[in-house]
Amino acid sequence: MTESSQQPRISTRIGAIAESATLAVDAKAKALKAQGRPVIGFGAGEPDFPTPDYVVAAAVAAAQDPVNHRYSPAGGLPDLKAAIVAKTQRDSAYAVEPANVLVTNGGKQAVYNTFATLLNPGDEVILPTPYWTTYPEAIRLAGGTPVDVFAGEDQGYLVTVDQLEAARTERTKALLFCSPSNPTGAVYPPEQVETIGRWALEHGIWVLTDEIYEHLLYDGATAPSMPVLVPELAETCVVLNGVAKTYAMTGWRVGWMIGPKDVIKAATNLQSHATSNVANVSQRAAIAALQGSLEAVVEMRTAFDRRRQTMVGMLNKIEGVSCPTPQGAFYAYPSVAGVLGRTIRGRTPQTSAELASLILDEVEVAVVPGEAFGPSGYLRLSYALGDNDLAEGVGRIQDLLREAR
Numbered sequence: 001m002t003e004s005s006q007q008p009r010i011s012t013r014i015g016a017i018a019e020s021a022t023l024a025v026d027a028k029a030k031a032l033k034a035q036g037r038p039v040i041g042f043g044a045g046e047p048d049f050p051t052p053d054y055v056v057a058a059a060v061a062a063a064q065d066p067v068n069h070r071y072s073p074a075g076g077l078p079d080l081k082a083a084i085v086a087k088t089q090r091d092s093a094y095a096v097e098p099a100n101v102l103v104t105n106g107g108k109q110a111v112y113n114t115f116a117t118l119l120n121p122g123d124e125v126i127l128p129t130p131y132w133t134t135y136p137e138a139i140r141l142a143g144g145t146p147v148d149v150f151a152g153e154d155q156g157y158l159v160t161v162d163q164l165e166a167a168r169t170e171r172t173k174a175l176l177f178c179s180p181s182n183p184t185g186a187v188y189p190p191e192q193v194e195t196i197g198r199w200a201l202e203h204g205i206w207v208l209t210d211e212i213y214e215h216l217l218y219d220g221a222t223a224p225s226m227p228v229l230v231p232e233l234a235e236t237c238v239v240l241n242g243v244a245k246t247y248a249m250t251g252w253r254v255g256w257m258i259g260p261k262d263v264i265k266a267a268t269n270l271q272s273h274a275t276s277n278v279a280n281v282s283q284r285a286a287i288a289a290l291q292g293s294l295e296a297v298v299e300m301r302t303a304f305d306r307r308r309q310t311m312v313g314m315l316n317k318i319e320g321v322s323c324p325t326p327q328g329a330f331y332a333y334p335s336v337a338g339v340l341g342r343t344i345r346g347r348t349p350q351t352s353a354e355l356a357s358l359i360l361d362e363v364e365v366a367v368v369p370g371e372a373f374g375p376s377g378y379l380r381l382s383y384a385l386g387d388n389d390l391a392e393g394v395g396r397i398q399d400l401l402r403e404a405r
Contacts, residue, residue: 017137025356029366040393041366042381045182045331046250049303051285052296055247058288059281068280074272075264076103076256077283083290084256091214092225094239099261102268103286105278107212107242107255108134113267114208114238114257115142115174123173128159129374130333132182132210144173150374153324153335157184158192161199174206179223180213183373183380184333185308185326187221190229197230207233210240212255213329215297218305221327235260245329246297247289254278254286304330307383307390314394315381318401330384337377342404351376363396 008015029041050056062068075081081098088094104110111134119125121143127135129148136146149167151159164175177196179188188196200207209226217223227237242255257267277283308325311332315323320338336352345362349355356369356379370378383390 013141017141018133020133025366025368028360032364032366037364039360039364039366040385040389040396042383042385042393043366043368044384045245045382047245047248047300047330047384048386049248049296049300051248051252052289052292054292055249055285055289059252059285062281062284068284070280072277072280072283074276075268076101076278077280077287080254080283080287080290083287084258087290088239088241088258092211092228094225094228094258096258100258100264102257102259102264102271103278103283104242104255104257104271105275106253107210107240107244108138109271109275110240110242110255110257111135111208111210112138112141113270114240114259114263115139115144116270117263117267118142118206118238119144119173122171124169124171126164126167126172126175126205128176128178130157130181130183130370130378131176131373132178133372135176139176145171147172148374153322153333156324157181157186157333158188161195164196164199168203168205172203172205174208175200176208176210177226178210180216180221180326180328182213182329183331183368184324185329185331186324187217187223187327190222190224193224193226194229197226197233201230201233201236204236207237208240209237212240212242212245214241215246215294216301216304216330217328218301218308219325219327223328238263243286243289246294248296248300249285249289252282252285254282303387304383307385307387308332310387311381311383311390311394314391314398318398320401320404330382332381332383333378334381335378339401339404340377344400344404352378355379359397359400363400365393365396367397 025043029039032039081101084101115138119142123144124147125139125144127146129150139146147167149159149163151157227234238259244250312323312325315334321334323334352369353371356367359365368380
């Protein structure tokens with residue numbers, strides 16, 4: 001065997017990336033369903049509604065227009081950038097220009113582009129925890145170091161400025177901020193958003209604020225954009241967003257980043273080599289979505305709100321489970337610490353990963369364990385599924401955990 005053949009086949013950088021736990025759970029649930037099993041999946045973070053008809057119609061028309069059969073600017077169609085500028089003013093009262101916008105292949109590419117553009121090896125990114133499973137992997141892939149700052153159910157999953165300050169070092173380059181939150185559904189009150197923004201401004205820390213769930217709010221909660229509350233932050237802030245959650249367009253893969261012009265120019269250069277333009281048909285569909293009404297999201301939000309109340313109420317009836325009421329997104333994030341260490345059908349789960357496995361094996365319900373988002377001891381359940389399936393699935397969990405001894 002030659003010396004070169006003994007080298008690892010996969011690079012250390014890529015080999016260190018963890019699989020997306022949420023997609024893995026969803027894939028396993030779908031595989032079992034395909035085998036005819038009555039699996040109910042709470043893993044996927046996507047609306048169960050179809051994309052609005054007028055958006056689909058715009059995509060069909062775009063596919064028939066030869067102009068969309070060719071390359072387009074790597075940073076996004078000018079018409080879509082203009083629509084994003086108008087939408088940002090309409091929804092957030094945040095005034096930006098097309099040169100502040102980069103259209104990306106979904107929100108995930110916006111996240112990676114931003115970290116890759118801002119971070120040097122060893123730079124630290126403060127990451128409020130529980131976090132979306134992609135954040136730490138994107139930080140590491142870009143050469144940075146995620147620094148977890150945990151807030152549990154006793155804090156409503158909201159980190160404080162004191163916690164952020166305790167995590168700050170001379171290597172701190174950025175803060176990842178997400179409200180409404182995936183995975184917890186927590187929403188930061190405006191005064192806390194402003195306080196965190198002013199803390200970041202004071203210490204010269206970049207803020208990446210993920211606003212993908214901005215329209216999914218309940219109980220009168222609001223989610224103002226951080227650079228609107230702290231205008232001076234605009235030169236050290238990148239806003240991440242997309243059409244996926246608001247318009248039930250997860251599969252269309254259109255996201256964007258809004259930031260200072262030099263950052264957007266650099267990130268566009270990166271994207272020009274990585275993927276070039278987002279598919280033109282998807283971009284045309286996104287234009288139709290952004291220029292249309294928000295009626296579709298109002299209908300979805302009404303359904304999500306009803307399901308949210310059902311799910312949280314049912315979860316909190318389980319002994320050993322504590323579930324704060326989420327004010328945004330479409331996730332519940334119960335603590336299951338009171339169930340761990342107890343015996344259920346001959347098995348004694350010590351971690352939420354073991355409990356999630358037990359739930360799938362015994363009652364064929366797929367949930368995502370807390371390990372995917374930070375510390376063990378929690379489960380994430382999406383309520384973006386039909387009312388009957390939701391009640392049946394949580395009911396199965398209730399029946400199973402009732403046997404805990």
